[in-house]
Amino acid sequence: MKDIYEDFDRAVCLRGEGRAKKETQWLKVVYGFNEPQLPNNVSSPNFSRIFATNTTAFELLVLKRKIMGPCWLQIKNPQVDNKGVSCTRTIVNHRENIREIVCATARIWSNIDIDDPTPPEALPCTVRTFVRPLDRFPPNFEVRASGNGKGLISPMKNERMLLNSLLVTIHRADPDVIVGHEFLGVSLDVLLHRMRELKADHWSRIGRFRRSRWPPIGRQGTNLRFLSGRLLGDLASDGAKDMITSTTWSLTEMCKTHLKSDRQDIDPDDTASYFDGGVSSPERLLTFVRHCELDAHYQMALAAKVQILPLTRQLTNLAGNSWNKTLNGGRAERNEYILLHEFHRLKYVCPDKLWGKKSAVAAKAENEDGDAEGGKTTKGKRDKYKGGLVFEPKRGLWDKYILVMDFNSLYPSIIQEYNIDFTTVESVEVDADGEEKIPEPPSSEVPQGVLPRLIATLVNRRRQVKSLMKDKKATPAQLLQWDIKQMALKLTANSMYGCLGFEYSRFYARPLAALTTFKGREILTHTRELAESMQLDVVYGDTDSVFVNSNVTELAEALKISAEFKKAVNDRYKLLEIDLDGIFQRLLLLQKKKYAAVKVEDGSRTSTEVKGLDMKRREYCVLSKTVSQYVLEQILSGEATEAVVERIHEYLTTIGEDVRGGKIKLDEFIIFKRLGKNPEDYPDAKSQPHVQVALRMKARGLTARAGDVIPYVFCIGEGGETAKTAQADRAKHPDEVRRSSDELKIDYEHYLAHQILPPIERLCEPIEGTDRARLAECLGLDPNRYRSAAESEERYFGTLDSLMSDAERFKDAEPFLVRCRSCRGQVAFAPISDRESSLLLPSGPACPACQSALGTASLQVQLETQIRGHIAKYYESWTVCDDPTCGNRTRMMGVYGRRCLRQGCRGTVAFEYSDATLYNQLRFYLSLFDAEKAVKTSTGSKADEVKALVDLQGDFLRTMAATAEKYLNQSGRRWVQLSTLFSFMKM
């Protein structure tokens, strides 16, 4: 009954009690779970505090017995043999939007060893599919079903019988593990509701805990307890998502990337058609059944491929928590349990578990913040503490060897190096000015803390495992097992820091987290300074890495520099270690966290590494990624810039044509976006494409919940008017597009302008010889709409006037049209230096058609009329939207600058007839009568001819020039906003 504990001072502080008792005497009281729980906030004259009143039986058992993950417990004689089962049910919803079960496959593997690397397809298994008709089975279905190959097909009369038979199968197999995809969130939910609704027999056999009465079915995705006694490996669970690299975690995508298998997708809306009993052949339904059989296989194959069971078991062994939580939950709980075990072993009192609440320290700090800042409204989260340091990248394309040096496991190493722990770091006062102070690390005499020692143990064990792996005699199975073990050790060590800064963590210790990152920033800064002191150029760095420009073209030299630098850095620390992580042959550095490189692999091989670019994001379609890939390959090819630019331009031209020509498949246009909330919870649902699609999916009885990744394609609005329908309404699910046959058309212009151009533009930004207007032009988009203000002005006036020919400068100017009063013909007034076309003869202006002389006064009036026409046009102030899919033309002006006023459009409006256009037009008119220029631009024998002409017709030219100049000079400022015209010069 009585036991003396040492106090754990942080435990006290974590409770928000301000007192820092080191060791005190505690009275330990133990009583059964059949008695009521004490409140945790009681006190009396005899005691000030009670701890651990709400500890669960599981925690107690696991801690007291030091149970570290799955192991044999001598409670009774457990009858366990390993059986895995993979289940698929395909569900269709009909009438009243209720999801029913039409088909279920159980693929059962018996006596599997989860450490055996043999893939599931090479191991014996039984397959059984239960299927029931919607109305009636197609003729001959039962006969054909009985002759099915390996898989047993059991036609069932109705849904209830299907469920009953499935439950019998599960009961007989009694699986330890159930593997599925979206099982917890979807399948189990439907199963439970249908079993209850249809009063299925022995429904609790889905798990191992026998029940006769139904407990309440919880929210979707929260009913793991119905499976108690079995492990659930759900490939779409958060736990699994951490282990599988994928953008959508759809079964089809994972099969493709991890199994190299081409899984056929079935449109859920087509399910009913597979069950059509009115057709003459059973083939279609058999196809459906085989699809289910195959899916069940895929799920197990994926689970085996990513080693989900061995890895989660190792993680669970390290943390001492529950395996099912490792499989289906996040990592906070693992971290909690490893610390609980450690502190319990050392006889500390740990902070109490606060269910669904912020840790006591977090809550306390928030209150203090509120007091200090005079009752500032509870703005949700507290200010973040500072994290890793990111250097400003030196942007551009680097073509000397770049050394990527990074610290191995920086944060775990810092925690060890500086002995950062709950028991070693003194708490800090909260600063008066609200600024949070970083605590000091303990002095070197302070003994090693709990956390540093724990991490050291993990790191040492990992080192041992890795040395085992070097043994040449090791079998592949052993190697695989060790590899999983070392991975689990690394993951565990690395996750300790994250949980220190997690407000809801039982061991929340913000000052420790802040100290860790502070040291990280300090170390990275010093590392860069060291490099610079060695005359090495650091072009970039992020948190724990520096990219050093070796500035050499010989690999051996680069390696030598790397070794010298490594030694210089590592000499400064006891434990902390920097190492060469890779060598880049070429590096395209675009932004912080955004770059691509050609990495040197062993020998002469190379590979491309891409970080953070648009092409790595799920909201860009495959087409966009393919185009980016090509452009990137060209840029990194190392060939001459002109050749690269030319190839890019050519390629984009082809792409533009192919897209518009309908040569690209629908799949390549699919965009993905994750739902942050449930679709109906969006306040601005109407403007979000994926939310609109999700809502329509739900209306059809499909699932679309928070966290789901929604696929969609932008189509042309109904009725063909691209501008009329709001953007979000035009987003359609790929299945909708496929079903519509030709009704829905992909909005190619939108894809070119919004999915292809922007990523390419960003990639080409540092590349000479092209710009966004040119890239847009290649794609068949109007280049003028993509010219920046600066570029447009530069185009008109040119920073280097002499470099631009008049032909180029006045390309878009309207000609001066001269009408002849005699023959009523009309002709453009060509430049006077153009002796073949000019109507100005040495004798004066004359009509080229009827040779009649044209009066100066008449021409002057005509010129003035045309100039005034342009001015009037300018004052009409028509604006157009720069989004080619919108094309909105209006005379309305927005209140907020240049945003397009059409609902749902993201474009920018500009004057159709801008001040710059007008100014340029006037300059063009002036140029027509510029005698000096005419002489200058003429060469050879022409020069003399022109010179004679301007001498003879000087009066005429001066009169006309003066007319143009009048408008240009006197009123120029009224039209031309000099500030915008010359904005490109402000750099």
Added chain:
DNA sequence: CCCGGGAGCGC
């Protein structure tokens, strides 16, 4: 035109 808040990445 500026400012903020999500997404989604990187580490």
Added chain:
DNA sequence: AGGCGCTCCCGGG
């Protein structure tokens, strides 16, 4: 129910 740092893009005033 792990952290923070950084583009981007989109709404809103």
